[in-house]
Amino acid sequence: MRARPRQQDRDAAIASHDDEPRSSGDKSESVSAVGKVFVILAALGDRGPIGISELSQHLGMSKTTVHRFLQTLRTLGYVAQEGETDRYRLTIRLFELGAKALESVDLVREADTEMRRIGQLTREAVHLGAFDEDHIIYIHKIDADYGLRMQSRIGRRNPLYSTAIGKVLLAWMPPQEAAHVLSRLEFKKSTPKTLASAQAVLAILPSVRERGYAEDNEEQEDGLLCIAVPVFDRFGQVLAGLSISFPTMRCGADTKAHYVALLKEAGRAISEKIGYREPTAP
Template sequence: MANADLDKQPDSVSSVLKVFGILQALGEEREIGITELSQRVMMSKSTVYRFLQTMKTLGYVAQEGESEKYSLTLKLFELGARALQNVDLIRSADIQMREISRLTKETIHLGALDEDSIVYIHKIDSMYNLRMYSRIGRRNPLYSTAIGKVLLAWRDRDEVKQILEGVEYKRSTERTITSTEALLPVL
């Protein structure tokens, strides 16, 4: 979400929005410098620097040695892991997921619909050496993943259209669906 969009949100505290914009940009790269980061979040370098120093003091961001590169720490993962501990769904699904994985010898994912994306919340890896690359906590588009299409398939068509309203379809392969109109018959 661009800064202009963030400023239009009701009851928003701009500093909080800026911090989360920086955190999201940091999450997209292993490490990133202030110049590139400031360009991505559309803030001045001095503003980004001040926020990074505060986040560094709090333990959410690390600076790579004496370089100008910054990266996220595991402190955010700890928060996310605490949230996942409260999800009874994972505990309930684990046994069935392991059985499906044993029968198919394939990677099995459990995902949650979050706005217009799928978020992987649990995974059982394939028994094969060749595996699908995925990470718990990773977000992917609904329209280009099997799990996303499954979650949409059981919903009313008007609800699917509402969920996908405003989604920017990006082609990742020659077979990627690139519009809601093309997706609906597939569901």
């Protein structure tokens, strides 16, 4: 078994390329070399363990060039050689770098730009909410320019069953998990339109998932409509719900369709910023 390269070996490999002054021509070659490194890494990621000859042919590079880059990457710990063969594969070190980048991602910070954009375009209240012990909790909010007064603030908890964000969080859970969560709740009517049972909520979840958004039509507050879409994490799980709230008197068919489109666009943008990638069709 090959030992994992030591940090001093990595440092030496890097230093070996930086110990001489570089001309403008050298700089161009350096940029080209960096590009080749990432092409090699991408090919290893796509094709799995592969030999130098096959990799050289696939990339259209000479075997000497490919071997030289692979040896440097092996010294740095980004690729490993399988036994005594000429087959190379990626190591977990790239994942470690990616994990460090993801640690610095802040959902609220990434969502804020999109939420403010929606707020400026619509002048309505925009919320970001997450699952919290059988409720939703608002973790960010952009207030409406119209002076709309809502029973919401950052840190406030509201029921899953009577909010658009709550329905979004439930709709992307496995059905058995959603049923289990709802079975623990005490249903209280906030308005005459509040759904009164777990069965009533479960019945609408498939359509929520199919159309990609949920609604609270005066179910939490009289005279107030709310639309919400999911925000996905890097594993494809729903991390939060993004919503817009506005009075029913400002809800025409065109308005609603426009708001749904804005929310879906923003939901995708936020999801991508925190590492989510849309599944590719087979």
